[in-house]
Amino acid sequence: MDVIMAELNALFLGLDLCLKVGKTWVWIEVDSLFLVQMIRDGISGNTHCFYINRKIKKILNVMKFKISHFFREGNGCANWLANKGSYLAGYEELDTLNLDHSLKVMLLLDNASMPHIRYG
Structure with a gap:
């Protein structure tokens, strides 16, 4: 694909x-x-x-x-999810209570309208 x-x-x-x-x-x-x-x-x-x-x-x-x-770098959460999705064999639902720590931090920063830098 x-x-x-x-x-x-x-x-x-x-x-x-x-x-x-x-x-x-x-x-x-x-x-x-x-x-x-x-x-x-x-x-x-x-x-x-x-x-x-x-x-x-x-x-x-x-x-x-x-x-x-x-730009990809402007949306760290979407980029993180896209990278995760590229390794999945099928559909996976994320539980908001048990998110990966790095994604949780990016979501909190986005929610607070704070800029952040994506590492990786």
């Missing part, structure tokens, strides 16, 4: 989860400028991306959303 397909699948799963828990206003931040253009400007990408892109647009049609590009 290429990077764009991984990003599209992650976006679809995230949006689907938002709908399931009743969230209909989302701010999507991704580190792929091409993905932002696909969603914002209607670029469909290659044929492999077409069907997942269509599923995403169907969900977004019933939501209010904002989408923006963030």
Whole structure:
């Protein structure tokens, strides 16, 4: 699976989860400028991306959303989760009570609107 397909699948799963828990206003931040253009400007990408892109647009049609590009280094939590996801063989749900210490620290700093530096 290429990077764009991984990003599209992650976006679809995230949006689907938002709908399931009743969230209909989302701010999507991704580190792929091409993905932002696909969603914002209607670029469909290659044929492999077409069907997942269509599923995403169907969900977004019933939501209010904002989408923006963030450099990978600007969102340490998302980068940490992406790295973890790249090693998973299947779906894994994280328990907010037992988060990895480094992720917990980044979440606390984000919540306090404090900048932080990602090491690793």
